[in-house]
Amino acid sequence: MTKTITAIFDTRRAMEEALRRFEAVNVTDEQINVIMSDETRNKFFKLETHNKADEGVAAGATFGGIVGGVMAAIMGAGTLAIPGLNLIVVGSVVAGLAGAAVGAATGGIVGGLIGLGVPEHEAKLYEGQLKSGHILLAVEARDAAQAKVLREILENTEAYNIAA
Numbered sequence: 001m002t003k004t005i006t007a008i009f010d011t012r013r014a015m016e017e018a019l020r021r022f023e024a025v026n027v028t029d030e031q032i033n034v035i036m037s038d039e040t041r042n043k044f045f046k047l048e049t050h051n052k053a054d055e056g057v058a059a060g061a062t063f064g065g066i067v068g069g070v071m072a073a074i075m076g077a078g079t080l081a082i083p084g085l086n087l088i089v090v091g092s093v094v095a096g097l098a099g100a101a102v103g104a105a106t107g108g109i110v111g112g113l114i115g116l117g118v119p120e121h122e123a124k125l126y127e128g129q130l131k132s133g134h135i136l137l138a139v140e141a142r143d144a145a146q147a148k149v150l151r152e153i154l155e156n157t158e159a160y161n162i163a164a
Contacts, residue, residue, distance in 0.1 A: 003147040006122065007159035009135045012044035014158035019067045021153045022139065025146070029069030033091030033138040035126075036074075040133045041088045045074055087130065091138070122163050129161070 009015040019032065036044075073090040110123045118126065126136050137159070141147035147164060154162045 003141045003144065003164060004118075004138050005141060005147060005150050005154065005162065005164045006118065006126070006136060006138045007154045007162045008126070008129050009137060009159055011158070012135070015135050015137055016067055016071075018137065018154060018157045018159060019070055021157065022150065023066040025149055025153070027066060027139060027146075027150070029066045029073075029091075031140045031142075032066065032070055033089070033140070034070060034074060035087055035089050035130060035136040035138070037130055037133065038088055040130075040135060041074060043133065044135075045071075119163075122161075125161060 007018070009018070015034070022032070070090060074088070110120065110127050114120055114123050130136060139150055141150050151162060151164055
């Protein structure tokens with residue numbers, strides 16, 4: 001049984017540090033989900049409108065491992081842009097959020113996050129943080145033991161509003 005642990009980051013650098021630590025404990029990029037506003041992506045990832053998805057993959061490959069996989073996705077390959085909400089979504093959560101997009105369009109970010117199984121009080125907190133330029137990282141732990149390790153990693157980074 002998987003368990004989702006979520007956290008907020010203020011910067012790309014802080015999120016990348018958590019990803020590096022996750023990689024050291026055998027987390028895969030398939031376990032990682034990232035949600036941010038389009039403005040946040042443009043601010044932290046210096047995207048230009050003429051970039052192509054394959055350029056994102058090439059840029060991500062320079063990082064290697066889990067960081068490279070997530071960075072490549074953020075830079076274009078494997079993202080979902082939700083019109084009206086101005087969100088960029090990366091990871092396995094893309095399919096779930098795509099299905100929840102109708103609810104998200106009528107209920108805002110909160111509706112989309114609740115559709116993904118995030119408790120309403122956390123979804124409301126995350127909505128404000130996403131709108132103000134923060135990055136939401138969600139990691140799917142394989143089991144309770146891994147969940148404990150991942151939470152400890154997040155507690156020892158610049159992550160905050162950590163929830164499991």
